[in-house]
Structure formats: C-alpha cells, structure tokens
Amino acid sequence: MSFDDAPKPPMTADELRLLSELIYDHCGILVREDLRFLLERRLWARMRALDLPDFLTYYRYLRFDPGRRAELEAAVEALTTNETYFFREPHQLKAFREELLPLRVNERARVRRLRLWSAGCSTGEEAYTLAMLVLESGLFGGWEIEVFGSDISRKVLAAARKGVYSRNALRETPPQMVERYFTADAGRWAVKDEARSLVSFGHLNLIDEHMVAMLARFDVVFCRNVMIYLDLPARRRVLKSFHGRLWPGGYLLLGHSESLIHVTADYELVHLKNDLVYRKPLLAI
Ligand SMILES: C[S@@+](CC[C@H](N)C(=O)[O-])C[C@H]1O[C@@H](n2cnc3c(N)ncnc32)[C@H](O)[C@@H]1O
Structure with missing residues (x-):
C-alpha cells in the first residue's frame, strides 16, 4: 500500500x-x-x-x-477561514462613507492624511472596498490616502496583491461600482489602478504585538470576522494593539456579530445614524 x-x-x-x-x-x-x-x-x-x-x-x-x-x-x-467579498455589510459601509469619513475630514483637515487598516483582510476585497468608498466620497482631493491590508496567510495576500476576482467576490457590489472600479476580462474582474494605487498589503500576525506596534497610526481600523476565531485573552491582546495603533478619536469597526462588551473598556461606543462603532477616546494616548 x-x-x-x-x-x-x-x-x-x-x-x-x-x-x-x-x-x-x-x-x-x-x-x-x-x-x-x-x-x-x-x-x-x-x-x-x-x-x-x-x-x-x-x-x-x-x-x-x-x-x-x-x-x-x-x-x-x-x-483559517478566508471567506470574504466586496461591499460586505453594506449598512456599516454606509456609516463609514456617509458619517465617519466626513467626521475624519474635519478632524484631520490640518494634516490632510487618511490611513485605513483592513486587519485580517483575506484576499483583499475589504481593503479595496474601503479605497473605492474613499474615492466615491469625493472628500479627499489632494490628501495622502493609504489603505493597508494585512493577514496571517501569505496565500491570501498573494491573491490580494493580484487584485483579480471571480463573479462571486462581486456578488454584493453595486453595478455602478463594478462599472467604475473594475475591468472585466474573460469572466474575471480586475481592480482598476485608481483604487489599487491606494492599497498595499503586508503579512502580519495580529497576536504579535511587537510587529503590530511597528505600524504607523491609523484613522480607522476594520477588523471584521477575524476575532470570532480568537479566544478572550487573544482578543484582548489584539484590541490593545489596535488601541495603540489608532489616533486618539480614531475608529474601530468590527463584524456585525462582534462586540466589546465584557472584553475591554478602552473604547467608547459611538451611535451613528447607520451603525454603532467604537472609538478610541480623544484623550487616550
Ligand atoms: C473570514 S476572513 C475575514 C475577511 C474580511 N475581514 C471580511 O470581513 O470579509 C478572516 C481572516 O482573518 C485572518 N486571521 C485569522 N487569524 C489571524 C491572526 N492571528 N492574524 C492575522 N490574520 C488572521 C485569516 O487568515 C482570514 O483571512
């Protein structure tokens, strides 16, 4: 045998x-x-x-x-589970685009720099979605915009860097966004340069607080559908690291089934019209 x-x-x-x-x-x-x-x-x-x-x-x-x-x-x-797609959780993205981005424009008007992090980005759909929403908002002409996507899996990061997707990944993408931000070729959709050029990817284990601490600070961290796989002590470590990497007043957006109740008191809950989000208090260091 x-x-x-x-x-x-x-x-x-x-x-x-x-x-x-x-x-x-x-x-x-x-x-x-x-x-x-x-x-x-x-x-x-x-x-x-x-x-x-x-x-x-x-x-x-x-x-x-x-x-x-x-x-x-x-x-x-x-x-690991790598399931993801473009424009996932639309009500949260609406809150991001219509409420958080305008807030950030005012709060960061002096530096004119916006940094977003898709932590646990899998094959990159979330990071590119954020770039597209920033472009769509039309609020950031002349600003320095960076979207950073990170994941523990090198395989998904290789796919993310290619930026070419199947129809399935675009199943929730509004048709006008497909039209504007993708080029179709032989049943595959490639993210156009306008959004691609704002996004970069890096290998990062979120549990490794020393590596996370080397990142520059962010305005908004998206960590959706990642912490569900971690236990409570690991979640606390990751949330502490995010706290360190956010600007005071910066936002943390989690997946719809994830909450910080009984996990940490380091963030304040902000009631937006379209969603509830977490914020690092302005007076926190
Ligand atoms: C289900 S996907 C979520 C993708 C995207 N955030 C979304 O909501 O559509 C979870 C991702 O988290 C990554 N992940 C799990 N544990 C991680 C860790 N300790 N550090 C970094 N990434 C991790 C997995 O490799 C996987 O790609």
Whole structure:
C-alpha cells in the first residue's frame, strides 16, 4: 500500500491538545473540540505533503524541524477561514462613507492624511472596498490616502496583491461600482489602478504585538470576522494593539456579530445614524 492510500491515523486526545496549544500560541486561534474534525482532515493533508506517518511526528516537526516556521504558517493557513467579498455589510459601509469619513475630514483637515487598516483582510476585497468608498466620497482631493491590508496567510495576500476576482467576490457590489472600479476580462474582474494605487498589503500576525506596534497610526481600523476565531485573552491582546495603533478619536469597526462588551473598556461606543462603532477616546494616548 502506498502512503497515498494509507488511512488517516486517528488523532489522540494528547495530540489534539499539543497541536491546539501550538497553534493557539502562534496566532491566538482556538481549536475547539468542534473543530477537531477539520483539524484532523486539514493537517492530514499537510502530513501527507511532508510524508509524515502520524500526528505526533507532525507535532514534533512543527516544534523542532528547521523548516518549522514555514510549516507552522502552512498549518495555520490550512485552518483559517478566508471567506470574504466586496461591499460586505453594506449598512456599516454606509456609516463609514456617509458619517465617519466626513467626521475624519474635519478632524484631520490640518494634516490632510487618511490611513485605513483592513486587519485580517483575506484576499483583499475589504481593503479595496474601503479605497473605492474613499474615492466615491469625493472628500479627499489632494490628501495622502493609504489603505493597508494585512493577514496571517501569505496565500491570501498573494491573491490580494493580484487584485483579480471571480463573479462571486462581486456578488454584493453595486453595478455602478463594478462599472467604475473594475475591468472585466474573460469572466474575471480586475481592480482598476485608481483604487489599487491606494492599497498595499503586508503579512502580519495580529497576536504579535511587537510587529503590530511597528505600524504607523491609523484613522480607522476594520477588523471584521477575524476575532470570532480568537479566544478572550487573544482578543484582548489584539484590541490593545489596535488601541495603540489608532489616533486618539480614531475608529474601530468590527463584524456585525462582534462586540466589546465584557472584553475591554478602552473604547467608547459611538451611535451613528447607520451603525454603532467604537472609538478610541480623544484623550487616550
Ligand atoms: C473570514 S476572513 C475575514 C475577511 C474580511 N475581514 C471580511 O470581513 O470579509 C478572516 C481572516 O482573518 C485572518 N486571521 C485569522 N487569524 C489571524 C491572526 N492571528 N492574524 C492575522 N490574520 C488572521 C485569516 O487568515 C482570514 O483571512
């Protein structure tokens, strides 16, 4: 029987614990019991790629092999959920465009610089959406605009940098935005330069507070549908890092099912007409 035909070895409770702890320490993602099946199946694919016979050997590889860093990234990549699309959560984007951007124009009129961060950007749709909304607002002529997208997965970042998408990624995109910001070619849609030129991407593990602390400050941080995969201590670490990277008075926008209740009191809740958002208090450092 070849290795390819070999049946998947069972993962013991000890192996599950060791692998989960390693993954958690690296990126804050909590592999709960209900994810055990996914973990087994996806890591089995990695073990086959490396020709390793069982999960304990794979764990040892992740701990001690010279190639462990790259493999840990591959393991995390195999476990992350990268689902995203353009113009996701439209009511929040409406609040961003119609309420937050005008506020920021006034608040930053002296420096004329706007920096946005899509933290956990996956294949880039969110970051490009923000760039398009800034352009659409027509408020920032002559300003320095930067949209930074970051993710722990190098694979999704490579796709983000290409900026070419299937119809599925544009399923919520208003037709006039498709018309204005994309070029269609053979069933694929490429983001045009006008929006592309505002966006850059970088590899970043949000749990790594030292790396996050090296970023320049932002006006608005979007971190949507990322912290749902992290446990409470990991969320707190990430939120503390965001706090450090926001300008006083800067905004934090989370996914619609995510809230800071019982998580941190570092942010104030702002009631906009179209949504509730979080803000770093003006007097915070
Ligand atoms: C479901 S996608 C969300 C994409 C986009 N923000 C949205 O809402 O459509 C979650 C992304 O978070 C990334 N992610 C998970 N844990 C991370 C971490 N510790 N550091 C950086 N990115 C992480 C995953 O790789 C994945 O691409």
